[in-house]
Amino acid sequence: MSLWEYANPVKFIRTTDKVLPWVWALTGICLVTGLVWGFFFTPDDFRQGSTVKIIYIHVPSALMAINAWLMMLVASLIWIVRRHHVSALAARAAAPVGAVMTMIALATGAFWGQPMWGTWWAWDPRLTSFLILFLFYLGYMALWEAIENDDTAADLTSILCLVGSVFAVLSRYAVNFWNQGLHQGATLSLDKEENISDVFWFPLLVCIAGFVLLFIALVFLRTQTEIRARRTRALLAREGQA
Amino acid sequence: MRALLARDLMLAIRAGGGFGLGLAFFLIVTVLVPFGVGPQTDLLSRIAPGILWIGALLACLLSLDRILALDWEDGSLDLLATAPLPMEGIVSVKALAHWITTGLPLVLAAPVLGVLLSLPLPAYQWVVISLAVGTPALSVIGTFGAALTVGIKRGGLLMSLLVLPLYVPTLIFGAEVARRGAEGLTVQAPLLLLAGISFGVIALLPFASAAVLRINLR
Numbered sequence: 262m263s264l265w266e267y268a269n270p271v272k273f274i275r276t277t278d279k280v281l282p283w284v285w286a287l288t289g290i291c292l293v294t295g296l297v298w299g300f301f302f303t304p305d306d307f308r309q310g311s312t313v314k315i316i317y318i319h320v321p322s323a324l325m326a327i328n329a330w331l332m333m334l335v336a337s338l339i340w341i342v343r344r345h346h347v348s349a350l351a352a353r354a355a356a357p358v359g360a361v362m363t364m365i366a367l368a369t370g371a372f373w374g375q376p377m378w379g380t381w382w383a384w385d386p387r388l389t390s391f392l393i394l395f396l397f398y399l400g401y402m403a404l405w406e407a408i409e410n411d412d413t414a415a416d417l418t419s420i421l422c423l424v425g426s427v428f429a430v431l432s433r434y435a436v437n438f439w440n441q442g443l444h445q446g447a448t449l450s451l452d453k454e455e456n457i458s459d460v461f462w463f464p465l466l467v468c469i470a471g472f473v474l475l476f477i478a479l480v481f482l483r484t485q486t487e488i489r490a491r492r493t494r495a496l497l498a499r500e501g502q503a
Numbered sequence: 504m505r506a507l508l509a510r511d512l513m514l515a516i517r518a519g520g521g522f523g524l525g526l527a528f529f530l531i532v533t534v535l536v537p538f539g540v541g542p543q544t545d546l547l548s549r550i551a552p553g554i555l556w557i558g559a560l561l562a563c564l565l566s567l568d569r570i571l572a573l574d575w576e577d578g579s580l581d582l583l584a585t586a587p588l589p590m591e592g593i594v595s596v597k598a599l600a601h602w603i604t605t606g607l608p609l610v611l612a613a614p615v616l617g618v619l620l621s622l623p624l625p626a627y628q629w630v631v632i633s634l635a636v637g638t639p640a641l642s643v644i645g646t647f648g649a650a651l652t653v654g655i656k657r658g659g660l661l662m663s664l665l666v667l668p669l670y671v672p673t674l675i676f677g678a679e680v681a682r683r684g685a686e687g688l689t690v691q692a693p694l695l696l697l698a699g700i701s702f703g704v705i706a707l708l709p710f711a712s713a714a715v716l717r718i719n720l721r
Contacts, residue, residue, distance in 0.1 A: 396664075396668040397668050400661075400668060403661055403665075404651070404652075407652075407658065407661050408655065413718055413721070416718040417719070420651075420715050424647065425668070431671075432675075434672075435672040435675040435676060435696075436675065438676075438693070439675045439679060
């Protein structure tokens with residue numbers, strides 16, 4: 262019994278089929294609890310008023326935007342090293358989810374920035390690097406779509422993901438150098454000196470858990486879809502030959 | 504390797520468009536900018552370093568698909584792949600040839616075009632130096648993009664989408680050197696970082712390009 266058993270598509274689908282309802286249920290519970298708790302049962306911030314509640318969507322989606330790329334990086338590495346198709350398909354499945362998370366983070370950030378900073382957009386390092394991350398997602402997805410041969414596409418996109426990761430990190434530090442921004446520093450680090458107060462912290466934790474579960478559920482579902490789509494195509498190709 | 508370099512340079516000169524096209528594009532971009540933002544000298548001289556950098560970057564981008572696409576189409580890339588030269592060497596030479604035919608002329612033309620944008624006097628040397636240090640990185644990164652999209656029909660637009668985000672760090676540091684030079688500030692930190700990116704990219708990215716090209720030639 263090892264982790265690599267799940268590289269078998271049949272086994273993967275069977276297991277995820279069993280797990281998925283639970284993940285969905287937990288996602289629902291976490292998201293509903295976290296958002297309702299956050300929106301209706303936390304006090305307004307004394308300076309930011311009710312806009313502070315955007316945090317319950319903004320922070321989790323931003324976290325997942327980065328973690329989705331990390332997951333794609335790991336999946337790409339697994340594909341390059343061990344050539345498990347499920348891994349490549351999981352990376353492919355995660356990309357649009359990550360892109361949407363980036364979009365959500367950018368959009369909620371704009372809605373938050375407008376009343377707080379007086380502007381929808383500023384060329385702040387964090388904002389800029391998220392925009393660049395979004396461009397990376399777009400390029401990655403476009404490359405998957407553009408190549409017809411599945412294995413070639415998987416190989417090329419994995420290498421793009423590796424190279425892109427290096428350049429994404431480089432860009433992150435480059436924009437830091439280029440402009441000191443409006444965005445505040447980390448307030449969720451584990452050694453809490455200047456963290457946000459517990460009243461906001463606990464519902465936020467629940468929301469983050471909800472977004473993580475949502476991401477897992479979506480990636481499982483999309484990977485299953487990719488596997489089935491590929492199977493269908495293989496079947497159709499066989500029919501065509503006969 | 505030397506023969507390959509000579510062949511690529513010869514092709515660029517004789518087939519036309521190698522030297523000229525990128526330069527002409529650079530010229531047109533810099534001429535169009537004053538039409539777009541207005542002819543005020545103070546505004547132009549403030550944005551001139553950035554415009555020159557963006558113009559150089561776009562001119563580089565424009566000529567990228569010539570690096571590998573033609574060789575891919577007529578099959579000489581397959582011959583090169585079976586040659587005793589390692590693939591990493593081939594892509595490095597290709598990038599070098601691209602730099603000599605595109606990057607180097609851009610570096611030399613930048614001060615002339617700087618006059619058109621009323622570039623401030625102290626900025627001239629820094630624009631040239633930053634371009635000289637930064638354009639090799641543009642060529643090498645571009646070769647990676649070209650290798651990635653070589654098998655795709657009409658991959659030019661896709662290549663731009665893939666390559667432009669990779670150009671971000673180079674552009675930031677390069678334009679920062681030129682801007683600080685124009686304002687008479689110290690340029691050491693961004694210049695060193697720019698050089699770091701260039702050397703790092705030259706040393707490492709050919710491996711990725713070669714891997715990608717091998718996959719595409721499979």
